[in-house]
Amino acid sequence: MTLVRGLAQKLSSHVVKLASPGAKEWVQALAREVDFIEGDWNALAWAFGSVRALFGYRLAPIRSWDELSFTVEKFAEQKRHRVNDAWVATNFGWLNMLLGISNFGSDLLRAATTRNRIGYGMAVFGTLILTIYFFLRRADPNVPDRGDLTAMTRFYQRELWRACSLSSPDLWIVDLSILAIIVGMVMVQGPAWQTALGIFLAIGFGLFLQMQRIVRRRLEQIEALLHGRN
Amino acid sequence: MKMRRSLQTTQVLAEFLNSAQEWRYGYDLSRNTGLKSGTLYPILMRLAEHGLLETSWETTEEGRPPRHLYKLTHAGARYAYEQRNAEAAKVLGEPAWGGAGL
Incomplete structure (x- = not known):
């Protein structure tokens, strides 16, 4: 596993730990997809997206x-x-x-x-x-x-x-x-x-x-x- | 209907309608709609919250972590068709030349 993908996985699992009980299932779902994403940088972008997803969900207009x-x-x-x-x-x-x-x-x-x-x-x-x-x-x-x-x-x-x-x-x-x-x-x-x-x-x-x-x-x-x- | 209509939500619903009976992965939806995870998942979360989307964890062979799956509910499929028809009607209602001043 490359450093970038490892970072993506670490970031995803960290977000899972921080997520509130209501959002946990969704953040876990995002984290599981990291393994299937083509391209390491895409995987990292996906992991960063999980942070944005949490904020976007909670504070949408x-x-x-x-x-x-x-x-x-x-x-x-x-x-x-x-x-x-x-x-x-x-x-x-x-x-x-x-x-x-x-x-x-x-x-x-x-x-x-x-x-x-x-x-x-x-x-x-x-x-x-x-x-x-x-x-x-x-x-x-x-x-x-x-x-x-x-x-x-x-x-x-x-x-x-x-x-x-x-x-x-x-x-x-x-x-x-x-x-x-x-x-x-x-x-x-x-x-x-x-x-x-x-x-x-x-x-x-x-x-x-x-x-x-x-x-x-x-x-x-x-x-x-x-x-x-x- | 409480769901907010946005271009991205319409895109996601249209993507589900392409194979309404099948369970879909988040990454596939993202690839096919071109939406990033940070945009796609809040939409999926809201669809599920409003009872328009069904979610499930995939059953996999031992040692492999399961993936989250998504499928429109009956109400969701109905809503998606309504949205698609509304979009089509909007497009058909707009004159191709723009219509201003004519």
Whole structure:
């Protein structure tokens, strides 16, 4: 197997690991096809397409009232399931962060230089804020009732806004905490890791801007539909 | 019908109609329609979500990973025919010379 095809397979299997339960079957389907694609570069392009497929599926434009009602009903249903049935999914965030605090905390206690103490301190601070945030957000009881389309639409808009609007406190809390962890890690690592983390940060920032653009457009589409209906 | 009509969706449906009774692989659909995986799969996912597409995992001999297969449901085939007829009617309705000002 060539390096390029190996890379395509690695990328595909990584996307399978990251996919949400609802999209997993489809991402697995994409990954299985990699073996059958003629040409290594085509296989790599296919694997990159699986990332795009996930984003494209989740945030496709909403152009009609039917599409809007379908999307908001699905979103509300997922939230209801998450709150009522999926204990692991609901609590995974803050428990994972708690683990991060213990790891970074023990590194902080062992840190010998000022630079390392500041670096691990920033990482502990970032994970602590995220732990509190995820703990407080672990259950959202305000999912509207089935059938109340207007309330579900407002709920969906609010959740999108909260996750992606620059004027949302949630966005700043999460992003600044992640930034604190990354900067802290950059401070304590060697030059090779610093470069890798720098690239990671740049890619993350690019994805963040892209998400901002998509979500802003989606919110505008929803507003336009609601406006047209009234 | 809740499905969004787009040129790409119409292309995929037309491709399914070429062999409506057969199960199809994603890669074959991609090759025949010229659509990249990042465009094709969201369409397949939406078709399945709306009950227009049936999916299945291929049963293979031991050691070989199965592949995902796709086939239009009855509702999907009906929808695909409607789309094809609508497209044909649109083409026939447009004068070949463009029609503007005549």
